[in-house]
Structures are given as C-alpha cells and as structure tokens.
Amino acid sequence: MKILLTGASGQVGHELARSLRPLGELVAPGHAQCDLADLDQLRAVLRAARPNLIVNAAAYTAVDRAEGEGALAMRINADAPALMAQEARALGAALLHYSTDYVFDGSSAAPYVETDTPAPLNVYGQSKLAGEQAIAAAGIPHLILRTSWLYGMHGNNFLLTMLRLARERPQLRIVADQHGAPTWSRTVADTSAQLLGLALAGGAPWWQRHGGLYHLGSQGQTSWAGFAEAIFAATGTACEVIPISAAEYGASAPRPANSRLNCARLMALCGPLPHWRAALADCLAGASASGAVGPE
Numbered sequence: 001m002k003i004l005l006t007g008a009s010g011q012v013g014h015e016l017a018r019s020l021r022p023l024g025e026l027v028a029p030g031h032a033q034c035d036l037a038d039l040d041q042l043r044a045v046l047r048a049a050r051p052n053l054i055v056n057a058a059a060y061t062a063v064d065r066a067e068g069e070g071a072l073a074m075r076i077n078a079d080a081p082a083l084m085a086q087e088a089r090a091l092g093a094a095l096l097h098y099s100t101d102y103v104f105d106g107s108s109a110a111p112y113v114e115t116d117t118p119a120p121l122n123v124y125g126q127s128k129l130a131g132e133q134a135i136a137a138a139g140i141p142h143l144i145l146r147t148s149w150l151y152g153m154h155g156n157n158f159l160l161t162m163l164r165l166a167r168e169r170p171q172l173r174i175v176a177d178q179h180g181a182p183t184w185s186r187t188v189a190d191t192s193a194q195l196l197g198l199a200l201a202g203g204a205p206w207w208q209r210h211g212g213l214y215h216l217g218s219q220g221q222t223s224w225a226g227f228a229e230a231i232f233a234a235t236g237t238a239c240e241v242i243p244i245s246a247a248e249y250g251a252s253a254p255r256p257a258n259s260r261l262n263c264a265r266l267m268a269l270c271g272p273l274p275h276w277r278a279a280l281a282d283c284l285a286g287a288s289a290s291g292a293v294g295p296e
C-alpha cells in the first residue's frame with residue numbers, strides 16, 4: 001500500500017503524517033515539489049509515484065483572500081482534485097479528500113446532513129464544492145470528509161490567533177452570531193485513519209457500500225465568541241470577549257450563520273466523535289505538557 005499525502009505541512013496534513021504511517025508506505029511531497037496550482041507538475045508527480053491511495057489535505061484555505069483570488073482558489077480546490085480523481089482512475093487508486101461546512105449557506109435551523117443542498121456564500125466555499133463535485137463525478141473509490149472550524153497547536157487557526165491577540169489586547173470583539181463545532185485537526189486525522197483502515201480491510205466492496213461523502217466534526221456547538229471564551233478559560237488567559245455580530249465585524253467574505261454538521265453517518269461507522277469542549281481540553285493538555293501554552 002503506497003499512500004501519497006499532499007498538504008503535510010498544514011493543520012490536518014501534519015496530523016495525518018503521523019496517523020497514516022501504520023497504513024502503508026507514505027510519500028508526502030511538499031508545496032514546492034507538488035504545487036496544486038501547477039496541474040502539469042501535479043500530474044507528473046502522481047504518475048511517477050503511482051500511489052494506491054491519494055490523501056489530499058492541501059487546499060487554498062484563506063477565506064477572505066479567496067474573494068479576490070477566485071481563479072487561483074478554483075485551480076487549487078477544484079481543478080487539482082479533479083485531476084487527482086482522473087489520475088486515480090487511471091492508476092486504480094482511491095482518493096480521500098476534505099471539504100468544509102462553508103459549502104452551505106447556513107440558512108437551515110438544523111445541523112446539516114450529507115444530502116442537504118449546498119449553496120456556498122463565498123468563493124472559498126464555491127471552490128470547495130466544485131472540488132467535491134468533480135471527485136464524486138469521477139466514479140472512483142473515494143471519501144470526501146466535510147469538517148468545520150479546525151484548530152490545533154500547529155498552523156494557522158482561530159485557537160492560535162486568539163492566544164496571540166490576547167497577549168496584545170485586554171479585550172477582543174468576537175462574532176457571536178455564527179454557530180458551529182470547533183474541531184481539533186487530530187480528531188480529523190485519527191478518524192480518517194480509522195476509516196481508511198476499514199476501507200483497506202474491506203476492499204472494493206467496502207468502497208462501494210461505504211464510500212462517498214461524510215460530515216466529520218466535534219459534537220456540540222458554540223459561536224466563535226463562545227469558542228474564544230472557552231480558550232481563555234481553559235488557558236487561564238485574562239482577556240475579555242465582547243460579543244459582536246458578523247455584520248459589525250465586517251469580514252470581506254460572508255460566512256454561514258449555521259455551520260453545524262450532523263455527523264451521524266460517520267459515527268455509525270466509526271463510533272462517537274468527541275464533544276468540542278473535551279477535544280479542546282485534550283488539545284490544550286498536550287500543549288501544556290509540552291510547555292507550548294499556559295498561564296504566564
């Protein structure tokens with residue numbers, strides 16, 4: 001089993017580089033060796049490596065910047081995954097890909113299920129939806145895992161942003177009218193490895209029966225302001241959270257008010273996913289044991 005992993009320097013990819021290792025031989029070309037914006041280079045890398053499984057954790061994830069870089073976001077988030085699917089078909093390989101809560105417009109009152117109709121509000125969400133659709137149309141064994149509000153001690157994310165800003169300011173104005181489940185990147189990577197373990201044991205019949213689209217996020221829900229408060233409480237950080245509306249914050253990309261994902265389909269296969277507060281505590285406990293965070 002040869003696995004090709006993209007995006008190994010990102011939040012999820014960093015965790016996958018560890019969690020996928022027991023499953024086979026892992027090759028993880030970086031951005032410079034395998035640029036998803038360069039489709040000729042991507043094709044050449046895939047043809048040279050001849051993996052049995054492609055795990056695509058690379059993406060264009062700068063949500064606000066994407067509003068002004070639509071063509072680049074589409075190439076990386078849609079055209080590159082489409083090419084991966086095409087090459088996977090030629091190689092007889094499977095493809096594991098990630099997508100986002102931002103494919104939805106957030107107007108539903110309930111957590112979203114996989115069969116709900118996507119209607120992205122922003123360019124990033126549009127590009128991610130186009131990537132999903134290209135993979136689903138390719139007729140290859142695949143998994144598309146939609147997750148939300150990722151954080152961890154590695155990479156660019158809301159947890160690290162809050163800890164940094166709290167060192168600079170006594171108060172932070174944080175959006176309180178967008179709701180979702182903060183998800184630890186390690187939860188995504190470990191659950192991905194668990195699913196792939198089942199797939200490798202089950203072979204083609206497993207992919208036919210269980211392949212496709214899954215929602216994968218923490219259980220429970222909060223707002224960004226609630227998440228910030230939990231981060232400060234858990235780390236003993238003295239910073240006041242002032243709840244504001246998304247309209248007051250005025251980000252360039254609109255974001256869904258409801259980002260909640262119903263993960264029942266995945267939990268039926270893999271067992272319960274952690275509550276977001278429990279996962280946050282686990283993440284911070286590991287960081288504090290390593291001296292990365294803690295009260296000053």
Ligand SMILES: NC(=O)C1=CN([C@@H]2O[C@H](COP(=O)(O)OP(=O)(O)OC[C@H]3O[C@@H](n4cnc5c(N)ncnc54)[C@H](OP(=O)(O)O)[C@@H]3O)[C@@H](O)[C@H]2O)C=CC1
Pocket residue numbers: 006007008009010011012013030031034035036037056057058059060061076098099100101128146147148149150151155156
């Ligand atoms: N972050 C989040 O909150 C959420 C993310 N997702 C999805 O989860 C997946 C993983 O996201 P996450 O780990 O947060 O992403 P990160 O932004 O942390 O990392 C992105 C990775 O992609 C690489 N990358 C970016 N552009 C290119 C390129 N042109 N060619 C090759 N590699 C590239 C980066 O490498 P380098 O840094 O070297 O450029 C990095 O390794 C993505 O599909 C994302 O859409 C879904 C929901 C929430």
Ligand SMILES: Cc1cn([C@H]2C[C@H](O)[C@@H](COP(=O)(O)OP(=O)(O)O[C@H]3O[C@@H](C)C(=O)[C@@H](O)[C@H]3O)O2)c(=O)[nH]c1=O
Pocket residue numbers: 061062063064099100101102147148149150157158161165172173174175178224246249251255
């Ligand atoms: C830094 C900051 C952000 N915010 C708000 C803006 C926004 O509504 C919300 C989150 O902002 P961020 O830019 O950290 O997060 P954002 O880039 O929107 O995060 C998204 O990333 C992509 C990749 C996804 O797929 C999504 O699931 C989601 O995690 O918090 C504040 O209210 N105050 C602040 O000081």
Ligand SMILES: [Mg+2]
Pocket residue numbers: 061062063064
């Ligand atoms: Mg962001």
